[in-house]
Amino acid sequence: VDFMEANEDFVMSFHSVDVENRIKKIDYKYPIPQKTVLRLQDIIFKHYIPTCSLLFKTDAMPKPFPEWFHKCPMGDIPLELMIAEKGLTKYFDEPMGVYRKHESGITGDKNRRKKGRSGYLYMYKKLRKHLGFRHWLMFTALIYKHRIGFINDYFGFNPLLK
Secondary structure: OHHHHHOOOEEEEEEOOEEEEOOOOOOOOOOOOOOOEEOHHHHOOOOOOOHHHOEEOHHHOOOOOOHHHHHOOOOHHHHHHHHHOOOEEEEEOOOOOEEEEOOOOOOOOHHHHHHHHHHHHHHHHHHHHHHOHHHHHHHHHHHHHHHHHHHHHHHOOOHHHO
16 A cells, blocks of 8 residues: 555555465466566556455446446456556565455356356456556457367367467
């Protein structure tokens, strides 16, 4: 909070977390950014921000919230991206929270992953339109990435790479 109050160019901050992994078959660690000062283009392709660690300035929130936001199956990522578009993001490399990875999460099984991919496609299409032409190419790349993920989920591999 002190950092955010002292640095007006920053609209959001987050920190590293410890992971409590309850899924035995995977080893999971939250991704760590390569730098401590990030822009939208740094976080758009990799979800670095554990929601439990997120702090943002309320003036950076969209007002009013776009209607499509309330139809998204996830709220953290579109909120983070809409806020990140307004200024800088600070990463603190100090674990100050715990992220629980468990079987009931969006990646827990194939059906939830498919539903999650549909949600991501919806969200990225809406964000592409909401944030405008300046970010069009980045969101289009994410849309194609998730469409390829659908193919991978269906076939069990990516047939485009065979």
